[in-house]
Amino acid sequence: MSPNKVRYLLFFQYFGTKYSGVVRVPETQAVLGVENYLERAAQKLRPVGKVTFSISSRTDAGVHAICNSAHVDIERPPDKPSFSEDLLVKALNFHLMPEPISIIKAIRVSEDFHARFKAISRKYFYRVVTGCHYTDLPVFERNLCWAASESHLDIPRIQEAAQFFVGTHDFSGFRSTNKDTPLKSPVKTLLQASISPSTSLLPNHNSNLQFWEFTFKSKSFAYNQVRRMTSALVAVGLGHLTPQDIKLHLEERRRPVFPRTIIAPPSGLFLKEVKYDEEDMKSYTTESRRRSPGDT
Known part of the structure; x- marks a missing residue:
């Protein structure tokens, strides 16, 4: 040079x-x-x-x-x-x-x-809010979280399910593929998968709203892996899947199926840090x- x-x-x-x-x-x-x-x-x-x-x-x-x-x-x-x-x-x-x-x-x-x-890890978090429909969200939150449901989440069930993601697994059932995305190995080692309470950007927000952060850490992720893991965990929290379903779909390398099967929208996803x-x-x-x- x-x-x-x-x-x-x-x-x-x-x-x-x-x-x-x-x-x-x-x-x-x-x-x-x-x-x-x-x-x-x-x-x-x-x-x-x-x-x-x-x-x-x-x-x-x-x-x-x-x-x-x-x-x-x-x-x-x-x-x-x-x-x-x-x-x-x-x-x-x-x-x-x-x-x-x-x-x-x-x-x-x-x-x-x-x-x-040279990056040794990447950490993402996904902001989910429950207790309202998207149209009821404060305007400053609408591109910064996912209004996942008007029902509240069963957090202990989500925490139990999230631990099945930790460790080295084939995440074929929790990734997306398309013609513009090269197929890379779906085997990833997840160092962290957790959920914790979060807050609104507005100090006096509607008390019916509950904000949560789903945090994931790994050296690398498959395409749309974080968004698909988040949507599956939300489905667990709403009773559409069980924690054991997550374990089963990881082992069988197939995508979970639940009512209104979706991939969590991009608006709630944040890259938090890249570590060296x-x-x-x-x-x-x-x-x-x-x-x-x-x-x-």
């Missing part, structure tokens, strides 16, 4: 409702991806050549991220110093306005660092700064 080119690991967040997903799509499309706007902002920094982002975790249209990550190489002209981490964050955020996308942090890393393959090995990150950061002293 050119001595004037620096690789950065960027952590960023976005409100996903208005985008086709996180990954870049052709600029001719009416609805663009978050990556399109990230690359537009980076090009306004006047780098040498075209800047491309390598996204760590793909999210679909309507899905949000509290923290996603990507690596990017930025080369500046020979007479310009490389960007410091803080300056890069400020400059990119300036050029991202008014989009609901924000860079949280930048870290200089070595030229062989890869945001996707701390020691690995420290060594990369030290190496990159040693390689380019004085640039920050």
Whole structure:
């Protein structure tokens, strides 16, 4: 890599409702991806050549991220110093306005660092609300949760069922496939599957509403796995499935069947964090700064 080119690991967040997903799509499309706007902002920094982002975790249209990550190489002209981490964050955020996308942090890393393959875990949570119909939701919540039912959920049954997801399993019954999604191994190791009480974004919300967060952690997930696991657990909480049904469908690698079988909508899904090995990150950061002293 050119001595004037620096690789950065960027952590960023976005409100996903208005985008086709996180990954870049052709600029001719009416609805663009978050990556399109990230690359537009980076090009306004006047780098040498075209800047491309390598996204760590793909999210679909309507899905949000509290923290996603990507690596990017930025080369500046020979007479310009490389960007410091803080300056890069400020400059990119300036050029991202008014989009609901924000860079949280930048870290200089070595030229062989890869945001996707170096990630050791990813954590998602899904916001579910019960006690109302979608049309009764506060307007500020309508793209940030799933109004799953007017009935309340049996939380102990959900907690029992969720534990069957933990560990290494073939999740063929809890993923989606389509012509645009390459078939990857359905065998995944889930490190966490839990449900906990949550709150509304509005302090004085309707007391009949109950908010819950379904949290899942793994190194990687199959396509739509989190949304399908969530809908199955909600079905358990409503009495349409039993915890043992979840175990059975995992073992038989077939999709659960219950009344109004659905995949939970994208609006309630959030990518919460992408984790990297701390020691690995420290060594990369030290190496990159040693390689380019004085640039920050």
